[in-house]
Amino acid sequence: MASINPSEDQDQQSTEPRIVLPGDELPPTETGLVEDAATLAPTIKLGPGLQPMDDDTIAAVKAGVLKHASVGNRWWIESNQRRYVSVAGENVIGVVLGKTVEHYKLDIGTAQPALLGVLAFEGATKRNKPNHNVGDLLYCRISLANKDMEAELECFNPTTGKADGYGELKSGFVIKTSLGLARRLLDPKSLILRLLGKHIPFETAIGMNGKVWINSGSTKHTILICNAIRNSEYLNERECSTMVKSLVDKL
Amino acid sequence: MDTTTATTPMNLENSPAFTFTASTFQKLHPIEYFRKFVSQGVRPDGRLLNGFRPTTVHVGVITTANGSAMVRLGGTTVVCGIKAEVAEPKLDSPDQGYLVPNVDLSPMCSSAFRPGPPGEQAQVVSDAINRVLKESKVLDLKDLCIEEGKAVWTLWVDIVCVSYDGNIYDAALASVMAALANVRIRNPSYAGGIIKVAGGEAISDENSFRLKLNRTPLSSSFALFDTSLTLLADPNFAEESISQGQISITIDEHDELCAVSKIGAGSSSQALLRQCVDRARERSKELRAIMSAQ
């Protein structure tokens, strides 16, 4: 059994990323689940990619980089995939597939279509509610996710009740990226978006489900931005700036 | 063994409010029901864990075929008929005949099968039998040659399941081997590009020949039940549907292995496989005795 080397430093920033494969166990000495552990923590929080196994060990179920936050003794695996699995609280972009009396059915890339209540919009009442048609693009928040049920969506911020940017995305263009790339784009320091922003003004909405919406002044620019984002996934910083520069120069 | 004696799904003293009969329990929790038996070392049909079902073999059951056999393995019944036909050989093997096994699992034998083209299981069993016959060189295909490059025998080995109650591979392979040993083909004569196979008079040793079988591989299958990988010899249909995997050991009379397959379930230790090989050795001896008693 190849287990994760326990001698490594805890601080993720300063060390090499720790790569785990499905079946690799999380050693109990590190998680603090045993008596004589260095960090005595009574509880452990498991994020994506880690599962308790039948034999009371905790093992990785996905290939990726093992991450740890000492606050709350949280452990998770950062991995990349294309298929979205809904998680409550995440922002996603969905396409309206159909409408019933109570719900809109939205394609958010999961196995089953997600449900968006017709009244789940800011200030919507039975009399006064927005109307959306098949094919419309909506930026929503997942309010309820359960592996046995369709995900439920809402188009308002539950703490304020305000729209806060949720709702229909008009005009523009949507591309599908991997979930890992979408997560990176959401980083305020995102390299590719910063590089593009230097040359072209545009607006974007990024769903955790890998759908990225782009809108700019002209179609030409929108296509350029979409291509640049897609190309950037496996490039390093220098390659990225060369790529963006060559695309912009061709305009 | 009477199944109603194993009534209690829970401890009666602790929870008298909720009890059901054994048959209800079996329907609601088939796996838990089975576990109760396995923990006592028996199975619901009264067999021990390594016990095979009563087996009978009849040969020559189809008079119009060149060779035939019927094998019953508990509730599983298969009939194998072998028909010899003259065919042209392939260019790259001008002196070799053909041996074509085909397993048919029709809706007649179990409601688990749908009508139409052969399902996955039928195809997989056909492939497994085909591989054992070819790779273990049961029959020299050159024996099926009539005239090199011109005519050879094709043996159509049709295996029809009449009643399905699990472990089709063991039953099918036994029926094929019994039927092959039963085959008689009339001596052909080749003259001027025409094959003549005499008919009419009763078949006898003078006007016909038998197949020379190099070995008789027989298989023994075991279902792997639960995460503990408990071995269940000769699983029936109910046991097959609740088990996670299967081990099949095919062995010939010279104690040589002809095929080993372990599929499904988690990783199993080599000791478990050795256990299967040992049990398969005993079982194939018993089965061989049954077959030769015919």
Next chain:
Amino acid sequence: MSRPDRSRTSAHQLRPFFSSQNLLNRADGSAQFDFGGSSVMCSVVGPAEVRIRDEKLDRATIEVVARPLVGIPSIKEKAREQNIRETLEPLILSGLHPRTGIQIVVQTMKDDGCILSTAFNATIMALMDAGIPLKSILGSVTCMVDEKTNQIWLDPTTEELAQAKSAHVFVFDNKSSITSASAGAQGKDADVDMDQDTVGAAILFSDSTGLFTEEQYFECAQICFKAAQAIHGFIRTAIAKKLEKEYQQTHA
């Protein structure tokens, strides 16, 4: 001593193996795995919608489709489908995605023997690429016993298989491997070290045909287990390489 495949000097030597992930644009995960002149491409779609008829209430339905090099699928492919599906079913944590379907397509690209083993390795790489939750990974290796010399040859070519007395396919998971022998990223000539003796590695899948003795069978299992460890190590290196590329921006 020498074997028909002139590129290899030892009987217990694998052909150079190679893999790449994330090749197909439309699939959720894909991978290609090569063993010398044999190559298999695998694509994974899922967890996705599934036909109502195949839907399972408590877990995902796993469907495997095997495609031959040329022509239409025969019973050989059906058997391969069953082998792969039933081996992966206990490995995939299908309970995490109930009422969905996971479709795995296995396409032979080049055939020079050991297609089943190549397919197994390609499938596990594709499943990891798709992010399907797995209990462990696996590694598969084929070996054969030569008819004339009774020698055990690892990872035989089609030419070598033609003179096999018996052929054996084995699959091992990484739960039973204690050391992950690291073979270079290209898996160049991963000669398997035969000195150390490992006690009875647990077997995940085994398929043997031909004529062989019990001793030969377990000897083959042992040799294949050692080789499978090299495959495990290789998979780890391959994944690390891929992740490195993905994370170079965040760590820059």
